[in-house]
Amino acid sequence: MAIRVADFEKDIQPLVNGAKKAGVSMYNPPGAVWFCGEDDGRVYSCGCIVVNDKTKAARWKSDFTLPEYRGRGTYKRMLKLKLLYCMKRQVKKITAFVGPLNLNVLLGMGFTMVSKPKADVFYLLKEL
Numbered sequence: 001m002a003i004r005v006a007d008f009e010k011d012i013q014p015l016v017n018g019a020k021k022a023g024v025s026m027y028n029p030p031g032a033v034w035f036c037g038e039d040d041g042r043v044y045s046c047g048c049i050v051v052n053d054k055t056k057a058a059r060w061k062s063d064f065t066l067p068e069y070r071g072r073g074t075y076k077r078m079l080k081l082k083l084l085y086c087m088k089r090q091v092k093k094i095t096a097f098v099g100p101l102n103l104n105v106l107l108g109m110g111f112t113m114v115s116k117p118k119a120d121v122f123y124l125l126k127e128l
């Protein structure tokens with residue numbers, strides 16, 4: 001199982017329907033950098049970063065792992081890669097909207113809650 005930078009059309013598009021059903025927004029904003037987890041040629045996990053180079057702020061979005069591949073640590077490995085990538089681009093601030101399944105993972109990485117949760121959506125911030 002490998003984690004690598006991905007191409008939205010080729011690698012991520014096949015995951016879009018499943019992710020949407022899980023409530024994950026999967027649009028591809030300009031300048032987005034995508035990552036994926038791949039197992040024997042099958043892309044099973046994804047996430048993306050959108051960096052604003054003027055403000056040095058980044059947004060993390062579209063984190064998703066196919067149900068049958070969950071709990072193998074892919075997401076946590078991908079987040080380490082995302083963090084490294086942000087540090088290399090001299091990002092100073094990372095924001096993310098997360099759900100109950102990944103909230104604790106991001107809190108464990110030093111993210112803090114920005115505002116009161118709306119339903120099951122939490123808005124988080126990490127300053128670098």
Ligand SMILES: CC(C)(COP(=O)(O)OP(=O)(O)OC[C@H]1O[C@@H](n2cnc3c(N)ncnc32)[C@H](O)[C@@H]1OP(=O)(O)O)[C@@H](O)C(=O)NCCC(=O)NCCS
Nearest residue numbers: 022024063064065070071072073074075076098099101102
């Ligand atoms: C959140 C999500 C991306 C995690 O992916 P993953 O590759 O299974 O993550 P990991 O294996 O690195 O485990 C991360 C956490 O997921 C949870 N987890 C572990 N096994 C799981 C399973 N079988 N099913 C659901 N969640 C599980 C645990 O909280 C785990 O943290 P822990 O090891 O500290 O207990 C995945 O559950 C998912 O796609 N969920 C639906 C969409 C979603 O909620 N996306 C985030 C909102 S944008």
